[in-house]
Each structure stands twice: as structure tokens, then as C-alpha cells.
Amino acid sequence: MNFESVNIEESISDTSIARKVIKSLKNVEIKNNILKKTHHTRGKNHLTLTSKRGSVMDLCASINKEYICCAAHVLHTVSNCPYSCTYCFLQNYLNNNSLSVIADTKSIIKEVKDKINSQPWRFFRTGTWELGDSLATEPYTQQAKELITAFSRLPNVLLDLRTKSSLVDTLLKLSHNNRTVLSWSLNPQIVISKEEKKTASLQNRLNAITKAFKAGYLISLHFDPVIYYSNWETDYAHLIKQIFETVPVEKITWISIGSLRFNPEMKKKIESNYPESKITTEEMVIGNDNKMRYIKPVRIKMYKQLIKNIKKYSANEKIMIHLCMERWDMWDKIFGSHPKSTAHLDYQFAESLYNRFPILRLEKPDLKKYLQNKYS
Secondary structure: OOOOEEEEOHHHOOOHHHHHHHHHOOOOEEEOOOOOOOOHHHHOOEEEEEOOOOOOEEEOOOOOOOOEOOOOEEEOOEEOOOOEEOOOHHHHOOOOOOEEEEOOHHHHHHHHHHHHHHOOOOOEEEEOOOOOOOOOOHHHHOHHHHHHHHHOOOOOEEEEEEEOOOOOHHHOOOOOOOOEEEEEEOOOHHHHHHHEEOOOOHHHHHHHHHHHHHOOOEEEEEEEEEOOOOOHHHHHHHHHHHHHHHOOHHHEEEEEEEEOEEOOOHHHHHHHHOOOOOOOOOOEEEOOOOOEEEOHHHHHHHHHHHHHHHHHHHOOOOOEEEEOOEOHHHHHHHHOOOOOOHHHHHHHHHHHHHHHOHHHOOOOOOHHHHHHOOOO
16 A cells, blocks of 8 residues: 555644554655545545544444434544445545544544443444445554454444455454454455455455454454346355355354445446446436435345355354345345334344354343334
């Protein structure tokens, strides 16, 4: 990764993250001013370390009353990504396009503690993946390393670090106390090569997963976005076979599945930024969330086929599998039933973790308390 500059706010210049970045990027120009607004692609070449401004822990932005959502929380500690996925919503979302990382970890953890202490009956899942890759800058910042260490001492929360990288080496010897799940977004290699540019190859991701579970980490998998193309059925079947030949089933906490989707106005940006990509050419419809997605028969066929293949290798282990950003009727078509609400799905996550992973030492979740909680 070649950064053109490192921009460090003066107020956090003496944090451990700032010191690590300065040491690891000593041949890169260090500045103490914040990069002005720049193009999405060029901003990836400039690393900015900032202080925490306001709240950084919130519900995933995808939550929508028209859909059944998983009620995961996100930590907005990373913004932008050095990778270049053609479908990435950040190219249509970010105002300041520099690649930024919040450097004062202590203030992040204080907010997390306040949040989880306010609902001690609830088991939170929260991660740094919504606005960027959780591990892409880890060799320089080691932010994830600091978060893992801090989360190891927290009672009712899991840290979910989601990545398309293979950058786990700095995390392997940490005392994580089973409070961190290392997560990978996965696609067939042909999709990675065409649509997930600069990310780790499939084999390198699988190698990293092997290192992670051998270091005692729990694993989650994300087939999201699933991409439709002529040979998708064969390629995704082979992908799932490769995964389950690599990862012990009992190490997998949950699996999410979702299809390609984007705001209508993003179509032109994808075609402008990545003219060689063909992902915008398939037939799509606009959903209740104003996002374009494959027509329903295509999504149903893809989801059913993926889940059939997953269950072929995990029949004796009740892995939590959920759809991402789909309505209740899609759940019924895929699973034959659906959670009653987002709150109910949140409970099902807690219940699954309680039943399958006694090592987490969780209290038995109370359905009534989850259903009484408001998710907005």
C-alpha cells in the first residue's frame, strides 16, 4: 500500500496509533492538516488520523422498517478503503474521501462501555466494517489490535472485524478472550479479480482464515454481495466447498447472504469509475429502500442454491444463516418462515451464540426483553 501522505490531527499526535503510523510510514510525508475534499479514488492514497468527534457507535445504517435486519451495531472508526470494489457504496456516500482512522481508542471504548452497560441483558454485535475494511490499514495503525485487547475485557459484546484482506498476522498472538469474531466477505475468484480489485485473492483469504481459527478466533462468513453471471451456480458451489474444506464448521458463528444492490444514482458512478465492469447490466428492480437489486426470481434461486450447498457441509451444526436487506416474504420463500421483527432476529443471534458457544459464557437471552426494545 503506497500512501502519498499521512495527515495527523495535532490533538492525537501522541497516541499509540499515531506513533505506530509514523514509525511504519517514515518515508511518507507527515502533515498535521486534514486533507481537503478530493476524488473518491485519489483519497484512498492519503491516510488521515483523527480524534473522535461525537458518537461512533450506532445501528447499522441498512436498518429499515420494511426489511428484517440483524440489528448489528457499527463503530465508525474507519472511513474509506484502499481497495477498489466496483460495487462499493462509499463511492457514492463519502463527502471527505481521504482514508481516515480514529486514533484515540480509549474514547471509542468508553462509548462502547456506556452503550452496553445501558442494556446489560442484551448481547451486542458491533464492528468497524460499515465505512471501510476492518483490517486494510492494520499493518500501519494496529487499531484492530487495540480494539481486540480492549473488547477482551467487556462482558456482553462481540467485536466483528470484517475484511477482504489477509492481514491477520499482528492479531494471532493476542489474548482475545473469545470476544472478537474475524469475518470475511467471500466471492469466487473470478468475481474477486473483476469486481474486488486490490483485495486479497480467495486463496490468501482462506489462508488467513486458517491462521485465525488456529489462533482461537471465531469466524463469520459473508456472501454479500452475491453477483449474478453466467457461471455463478458452479462457481459459488465450488467456493462453498473450498470454504468448508478450510474452516471447521464449529468455528463459524454466523453466515450472511445478500445480493448486489446500490442506489439508482450510483449506477452512473460505477460505470464511470469502472467502465470495464458489467455488474450494472443485469435486470434489476428498485426495492422499498430505494436500492436497485436483482429481480426476485433471480435472488430466490441464488439464495436457495447457496444455502443448499452450505447445509450440505454443515448439516450437523446449526449455523445461524441470515439474509441481508430482504423483506419477510423473501425469508418465507427461502427458509419457510421469518423472524417476527428485527428485535426477534437480534434475539435469535443471541440465542444461537448462547447455545452453540458455551465458551462465551453468556447469560441465557430473554426474548421478552429483546421484543420490548426499540430498534431505530
